[in-house]
Amino acid sequence: MRQYEIAVIPGDGIGKEVVPAATDVLDAIAEVHGGISFKYTSFPWSCDYYEQHGKMMPDDGLRTLQNFEAIFLGAVGDPQRVPDHVSLWGLLIKIRREFEQVINIRPAKYFRGLASPLLKPNDFDLLVVRENSEGEYSEIGGRIHKGADEIAIQNAVFTRKGTERAIRYAFELAQKRRGHVTSATKSNGIVYSMPFWDEVFKDVSKEYPDVKTTATHIDALSAFFVTKPHVFDVVVASNLFGDILTDIGAAIMGSIGIAPAANINLNGKFPSMFEPVHGSAPDIAGQGIANPIGQIWTAKMMLDHLGHQEMGQHLLNVVEDVTHSGVKTGDIGGTATTQEVTQEILKRLKR
Numbered sequence: 138m139r140q141y142e143i144a145v146i147p148g149d150g151i152g153k154e155v156v157p158a159a160t161d162v163l164d165a166i167a168e169v170h171g172g173i174s175f176k177y178t179s180f181p182w183s184c185d186y187y188e189q190h191g192k193m194m195p196d197d198g199l200r201t202l203q204n205f206e207a208i209f210l211g212a213v214g215d216p217q218r219v220p221d222h223v224s225l226w227g228l229l230i231k232i233r234r235e236f237e238q239v240i241n242i243r244p245a246k247y248f249r250g251l252a253s254p255l256l257k258p259n260d261f262d263l264l265v266v267r268e269n270s271e272g273e274y275s276e277i278g279g280r281i282h283k284g285a286d287e288i289a290i291q292n293a294v295f296t297r298k299g300t301e302r303a304i305r306y307a308f309e310l311a312q313k314r315r316g317h318v319t320s321a322t323k324s325n326g327i328v329y330s331m332p333f334w335d336e337v338f339k340d341v342s343k344e345y346p347d348v349k350t351t352a353t354h355i356d357a358l359s360a361f362f363v364t365k366p367h368v369f370d371v372v373v374a375s376n377l378f379g380d381i382l383t384d385i386g387a388a389i390m391g392s393i394g395i396a397p398a399a400n401i402n403l404n405g406k407f408p409s410m411f412e413p414v415h416g417s418a419p420d421i422a423g424q425g426i427a428n429p430i431g432q433i434w435t436a437k438m439m440l441d442h443l444g445h446q447e448m449g450q451h452l453l454n455v456v457e458d459v460t461h462s463g464v465k466t467g468d469i470g471g472t473a474t475t476q477e478v479t480q481e482i483l484k485r486l487k488r
């Protein structure tokens with residue numbers, strides 16, 4: 138029996154509702170297939186924790202997390218109580234950066250049983266590779282003066298290492314898929330970092346002559362995600378562009394509540410972290426109606442990462458069966474609660 142040590146951080150809002158649902162499902166799939174089990178250690182780091190301790194996690198929090206094989210996180214943020222830049226940078230983004238989780242993989246595909254808002258959803262199946270450690274999300278800059286003279290400066294950071302790493306990762310994935318990489322650019326408006334991004338994309342592409350390439354400005358690309366998502370295979374994007382594109386990817390599937398994500402550490406020095414694309418959804422938190430599929434599909438990505446692709450595929454098939462059967466939460470047109478969807482998934486998994 139292989140037991141995996143997993144750090145669990147439910148976080149805020151619906152994170153606290155969907156994370157237990159997903160760990161129940163993980164336990165069930167492990168039991169059904171046999172050979173593996175999960176040992177969870179839960180950490181209460183969140184905006185509640187911040188209110189009590191004045192920080193999002195203890196000073197030695199990262200050292201504690203470092204001993205785990207993976208981190209399973211829900212969502213961070215409660216803007217009524219703690220400013221978002223404080224809560225996210227104090228926990229979620231801190232872990233991504235300090236643990237060198239430099240790649241964020243976020244799939245979107247036609248999902249059986251879901252009413253996509255697209256008129257002709259076709260069969261789309263794409264992967265966004267989001268640069269996850271630098272880019273537009275930086276702490277470089279500052280604010281000076283007050284009132285009419287006030288100035289805010291925010292610098293974006295694009296290193297050759299980081300840019301090349303994300304782009305190369307996209308090419309490697311494309312070789313195992315349909316052999317096409319689309320680069321999200323904006324070199325017509327952003328005159329230093331994006332021409333640089335384009336150059337690196339071109340350089341890396343020379344090493345993969347079998348992979349087809351396209352570079353598309355982020356504005357048009359966002360539109361194409363809505364009008365013809367089936368043309369995309371792997372899309373590589375900077376931190377901010379990838380963030381926005383993947384909410385669109387979630388929306389065209391049918392709901393932001395179903396999209397998964399994996400924050401991948403490539404050098405093996407730190408654990409990777411698995412958390413859905415969505416946030417803490419304060420507008421529906423505490424009602425028991427959050428869609429657990431984003432968190433459960435994220436669990437599938439963790440299974441894949443740990444080398445259990447067969448279990449992962451089985452899990453996703455069952456989730457699609459449940460959606461197809463009509464047991465759905467409100468965001469995707471159903472009336473079921475988080476618990477009811479989870480129970481239905483558990484029941485079918487154990488069949």
Ligand SMILES: NC(=O)C1=CN([C@@H]2O[C@H](COP(=O)(O)OP(=O)(O)OC[C@H]3O[C@@H](n4cnc5c(N)ncnc54)[C@H](O)[C@@H]3O)[C@@H](O)[C@H]2O)C=CC1
Nearest residue numbers: 212213214215216221393394415416417418421427428468
């Ligand atoms: N990775 C993370 O932890 C993220 C955290 N956030 C934080 O979350 C908080 C809320 O941010 P928002 O911009 O409102 O984004 P959000 O993703 O939390 O919610 C956007 C909309 O989608 C709905 N939604 C999200 N997940 C759902 C689910 N599982 N089931 C049903 N409906 C769902 C919400 O009810 C809301 O109407 C903020 O504090 C924000 O900073 C936002 C995005 C990512």
Ligand SMILES: CC(=O)C(=O)O
Nearest residue numbers: 225229380414415416
């Ligand atoms: C923070 C956020 O929105 C994301 O990482 O997707």
Ligand SMILES: [K+]
Nearest residue numbers: 211212413415
């Ligand atoms: K999340």
Ligand SMILES: [Mn+2]
Nearest residue numbers: 380381384414
């Ligand atoms: Mn986002």
